[in-house]
Amino acid sequence: MSYATLMVYVNVDHASRALVSVSADLADRFSAKLIGLSSLAVVPPVVAEGVVVVDHASELELAQMRKSLAETGEKFRAAAGVVRDTEWRSALEIPTDALIRESRCADLIVIQKSGPPIDFYRAADPGTAIMGTGRPFLVVPGGLKTLAAEHILIGWKDTREARRAVWDALPFLRQAKRVIVIEICEGDQKEAAHHQVNDVVLYLARHKVRAEGRVETRLMGPGAAQIMGFAEDEGADLLVTGAYGHSRLNEWIFGGMTQDLLISTTICCLMSH
Incomplete structure (x- = not known):
């Protein structure tokens, strides 16, 4: 692909x-x-x-x-x-x-x-x-002139949109030097999150993508700020994530993280719905 x-x-x-x-x-x-x-x-x-x-x-x-x-x-x-x-x-x-x-x-x-x-x-x-x-x-983001996509962060959530995003990003993932799959979850969901992230890492390995998994506990404040902070700390230059929302009277109402990323992301985001 x-x-x-x-x-x-x-x-x-x-x-x-x-x-x-x-x-x-x-x-x-x-x-x-x-x-x-x-x-x-x-x-x-x-x-x-x-x-x-x-x-x-x-x-x-x-x-x-x-x-x-x-x-x-x-x-x-x-x-x-x-x-x-x-x-x-x-x-x-x-x-x-x-x-x-x-x-x-x-x-x-x-x-x-x-x-x-x-x-x-x-x-x-x-x-x-x-x-x-x-x-x-x-x-x-405005002003960005190049995208190396050498270090990619996958914002995982066990949903159709996230699965679609991982598949759609495979051409980038295969060329990346480092890939991290991260799920941000509530404290009592860490065991399930580890299982899900490990499955994604194994799935990517079968597609010749070497990835590592991380699970982080959700902090107070917007989820987008937490994942962007993690991306900055790890030096990621591309974020892969699902886009979430629903239509109401022909107007799209977005989930908080999707809306925040569309407005405030400081790195490139590959989004799929």
């Missing part, structure tokens, strides 16, 4: 050369095709007291949006550099919807970490996209 196609979502307002550079390096490492994607949507009419305040976009506005997307495509190509197999795609629709739709052609999607608020007509929402695509996402 490897990644044959990577897709990177490029924000039209903040086209990150560093993000594309990370994606291009990974595409080169895995001998993969790299697809760049960006999207803009027309803001729908606003009605106040029965009067339309903002009407549909004019042809001039649509032309400007297409021009902005084309310019973003040129920035993508320039930043991708020597990657041989690249493609640019753009759309005039809700960015998150475009990303979910186009994800059918990618094995891994790279996106920049973004905190609230998000302009849903000009930027893709990483959380909603992760939940809707059925593909793993690599969430990259």
